[in-house]
Amino acid sequence: MIRVLSVVLFALLATHARAEQWQYEDGGVPIAWFDTGAAQFQFACRGGDLAMGFWVRAPHRQVAGAASMNLAITPDPARDSDPASTRGSSFAQELPLIHADGTSMIVRGPVARQWAAIAQRAKAAIRVAYVRTNRQGGHEVFDSHVFCAKGSNAAIARVLDRCG
Numbered sequence: 177m178i179r180v181l182s183v184v185l186f187a188l189l190a191t192h193a194r195a196e197q198w199q200y201e202d203g204g205v206p207i208a209w210f211d212t213g214a215a216q217f218q219f220a221c222r223g224g225d226l227a228m229g230f231w232v233r234a235p236h237r238q239v240a241g242a243a244s245m246n247l248a249i250t251p252d253p254a255r256d257s258d259p260a261s262t263r264g265s266s267f268a269q270e271l272p273l274i275h276a277d278g279t280s281m282i283v284r285g286p287v288a289r290q291w292a293a294i295a296q297r298a299k300a301a302i303r304v305a306y307v308r309t310n311r312q313g314g315h316e317v318f319d320s321h322v323f324c325a326k327g328s329n330a331a332i333a334r335v336l337d338r339c340g
Contacts, residue, residue, distance in 0.1 A: 196326060197210075197324060197326040197327035198210050198324075198326065198327035198328045198331035198332070199211075199327075199331065200330075200331040200334050200335070202334070205220050205221065206221045206334065206335050207220040207221075208220075208328070208331035208332045208334065208335045209331075210302075210323040210324060210328070212321060212322075212323065213233075214232065214233055214234070215230070215232045215233065215304075215319065215321040215323075216229070216230075216231045217229070217230055217295075217302065217304050217323045218230075218231075219288070219291075219292050219295070219332050219335050219336075220335060221335050221336075221338045221339040224339060225284055225339065226284065226285075226288045226289055226292065226335070226336065226339045227282055227283070227288055228282070228283045228284075228287075228288040228291050228292065229280055229281070229283075230247060230280060230281050230304050230306075231279070231280035232278050232279050232280070232306075232319045232321070233278040234278065235279035235306075235318070235319055236306075236318040236319050238308075238316075238318050239273065239279050239318045239319055240275065240279055242273055242306075242308070243272065243273065244270050244272045244273060245270070245271070245273060245281070245306045245307065245308050245318075246267050246268065246269045246270060246271070246307040246308060246309070247267065247268040247271060247281050247283065247304065247305070247306060247307065248266070248267050248304070248305050248306075248307045248315075248317070249265060249266050249291055249294055249295070249304050250262070250263075250264050250265040250266075250302070250303040250305075251264070251294050251295070251297060251298035251302055251325075252298050252299055252300055252301055252302075252325070253303045253322070259303070259305070259322075260315075260316075260320065262305075262307060262317065266294060267307065268283045268287045268291070271283060273306075279306075279319075281306070292332050292336060295325070295328050295332055296328055296329040296332050296333065297329075298325035298328060299325060300324075300325055300326075301322050301324060301325055302323045302324075302328065303320060303321070303322045303323075304320075304321055304323065305317045305318065305319060305320035305321065306318045306319050
């Protein structure tokens with residue numbers, strides 16, 4: 177009985193550890209992804225072209241009502257930093273939002289490649305958020321999510337290998 181319990185506990189710990197890192201799927205569309213339950217961040221090779229996606233299941237009302245927004249990525253934000261901070265961020269500007277079972281944004285081409293490199297270099301965490309510029313020229317940040325960077329380098333590299 178103790179042996180069975182030990183095996184079950186070990187399996188649960190292994191599953192938890194695996195859930196804390198990036199995943200890779202090598203199906204018809206190779207994809208590297210991280211899912212927090214509230215949001216997903218992914219890189220995929222679609223038709224030989226790299227695409228980066230950010231999807232939020234229950235978006236802020238400002239995001240849910242917007243046709244387009246900016247997207248910000250921040251590698252290794254300070255642990256105690258304000259989730260609304262854009263310091264050290266790179267931006268994908270004024271891209272259309274897709275509203276279906278949540279809200280998502282797809283980025284392709286050079287910006288997706290730049291973001292793949294940023295995500296691969298992150299050591300501990302990657303923060304991604306929807307952003308818009310307010311009337312005063314500042315940033316309003318919505319749906320800021322932090323993804324673990326563990327395994328991002330290898331998983332994204334496998335997608336990039338297929339995208340040429």
